[in-house]
Amino acid sequence: MLSPADNELLTRTGPGTPMGExxxxFWVPFLLSRELIEPDGPPRRVTLLGEKLVAFRDSAGRVGLLDEHCPHRLASLFFGRNEExxxxxxxxxxxFDVSGACVELPSEPAGSPLQRKVRIKSYPVRxxxxxxxxxxxxxxxxxxIPAFECLSVPESHRFVSQxxxxxxxxxxxxxxIDSxxxxxxHRRFDKQNAPKTSIVGEYFRSDTAPSWxxxxxPYGLVAAARRGVDGQAYWRMNQFLFPFYTMIAPSHVGGTMTTRMWVPRDxxxxxxICFSYCPDRPLTEQEVANFRAGENSHPVLIPGTMRQRANRDNDYLIDRTLQRTTFxxxxxxxxAQDTAMTESMGGIVDRSLEHLGTSDIAIIAMRKAMLAAARKLSAGEAPVAARGGSLYAVRSWSAMLPAHLAYDEDPAVIRAMRTAPIEASAAE
Ligand code: FES
Ligand SMILES: [Fe+2]
Structure with missing residues (x-):
């Protein structure tokens, strides 16, 4: 559980809040490039960290991110003309241009000093x-910007959605991060022959109380869950990276990796923003088809929106017959399963009402790390990870090891958990 004060500190990211600061x-990912592809195309509303903004791609292909409200009399620039x-x-x-400068003020006399004085809030975009x-x-x-492996693999090797x-x-x-x-x-009754390490496989059924x-x-924490199976230890090492990233281990060697970005909207x-990727091979047609169909990792969306088809207004399309027979x-x-559970707690869960157990150790550790980092910044200590893009050149991993061995005692696992070569951050 968490005190109401700590819950507030953990969850509020508006301007001026300690967690918001x-x-x-950190650099904040906010939109896929493909959503704003056309120069002089329609602007998009972007709510980010509680701020109402508008993004547009100008005639030269540069992207601007401006306050949604025009500084004259606060009309919305979402309706604006994106031109020249x-x-x-x-x-x-x-x-206004992408830098926030006022470049024309046609409702005022020529040479008006107002043009130099007035600016709109703008944020840099890369x-x-x-x-x-x-x-x-x-x-x-x-x-x-974090040197994530998923950002540098060829496009054929990755699938991304938002x-x-x-x-x-x-x-x-x-x-x-709750293994x-x-x-x-995620258990299924109709996939008894699934690979043992798949999330619907035998390893997850045979040890339901992993130890952590x-x-x-320096960038967050490794949350390693150990399950005792077949007389050995099945380890899954998930990553939490400041301030809102996770990496989930592939279910088998050669399987797709997952990097997710959980960005506060409000x-x-x-x-x-979710990347599924393979470092050394293109994705197969079947893998891409599964992602598009919402089988795993990515949801199915209502066309033309970023809202999931299975959502709280339709109870995530729960089917009580399938609950008995299949899922x-x-x-x-x-x-949809994950979303249903985390949204069903309410917009901000009251963590003072929880009863946490040993299965929640990773969650407790992440909360503590975030609270400590926010408090440090309030005390004047800036986060190291924000300046170290190469710290993010890591992977999540899973491995079957002898029962007596911890994951970090196996050199092959340690090697697999770093990407190589470590690129300098792309944000020079
Ligand atoms: S409100 Fe935007 S120009 Fe007047
Ligand atoms: Fe899940």
């Missing part, structure tokens, strides 16, 4: 790995 020390290297408010024609990133922190404090989850981002992250739920929530090893790292919803949860699709 912490997250703002700037976004023009359709109310009185004021026009485009790396098919993702648009922004920095919303103090001037001069921008560090490096959606909205309707709960606080920390709650969504807790659903991700114990896999044995229950938590290893703090305090009661988040953006999820332990009665909900089809791994992503």
């Amino acid at each position: 912490f997250v703002r020390r 290297c700037g976004l023009r408010c359709i109310y009185h024609g004021w026009k 485009e790396i790995g098919g993702v648009l990133w922004t920095f919303m922190g103090p001037e001069g404090a921008a560090g490096e 959606w909205m989850q309707e709960c606080n981002n920390i709650q969504a992250i807790e659903g991700e 114990a739920h896999v044995s229950f929530l 090893r938590i290893d703090p790292t 305090d009661e919803s988040c953006w999820v 332990y949860s009665g909900i089809a699709g791994v992503r």
Whole structure:
């Protein structure tokens, strides 16, 4: 459990909040490039860390991220005209470029000093790995974009999607690093012959109470879950990386890796950007088909939106017959299952009401790490990870080891958990 005060500190990321200030020390991924592909195309509303913004790609291909509201009389620039290297408010024609400078003020006399004085809030944007990133922190404090492997593999090796989850981002992250739920929530009755290491496989059925090893790292922590199976130890080493990233181990050697970005939209919803990728081979057609069908890792969305088809308004399409015969949860699709559980707690769960057990050790460790990091920044200590893009050149991994061995006593596992070569951050 968490005190109400700590719960507030953990979950509020609006401007001026301690956690909001912490997250703002990092580059923030906010939209897939493909969602804003066309120069002078329609602008998009982007809510980020509780701020209402608008993104547009100008005539030269540069992306701007501006306050949604025009500084003249606060009309929405979502309706603006995106033309000739700037976004023009359709109310009185004021026009702003990607840097936030006012470049035209046609409703005022020529030479008006107002044009020099007026600016719109703007944030810098970079485009790396098919993702648009922004920095919303103090001037001069921008560090490096994480050197994630998923951002540098060829496009044929990766599948990426973005959606909205309707709960606080920390709650969504807790659903991700909680290895114990896999044995229950994702169980299927119709896949008895699935590979033992698949999340619906025998290893997750035969040991439903994993033991944990938590290893703090400069970028966050490794949460390693150990299951005793077949007289050996099956280890899954998941990663939590500041301020909102997770990596989930592939279910078998050669399987796809998962990197997820859980970005606060506001305090009661988040953006999820999810990469599934293989470092050394293109994805197969079957893998891509499964991702598109919502079989695993990625959800099915309502066309033209970032909302999941199975959502809280339709009870995630739960089917009580399937709950008896096929899915332990009665909900089809791994992503929909996870979303149903984390959203069902409410926009921000009241953590003072919880009864945590040993299966929750990873969640407790992540909360502590986030609270400590936010408090350190409030005391004047900036986060090291925000300046060290190469710290993020790591992987999640899983391995079957002799029962007496811990995961970090096997050199092959340690090698597999770092990507090589470590690239300098792409954010030079
Ligand atoms: S409100 Fe935008 S130009 Fe007047
Ligand atoms: Fe899950």
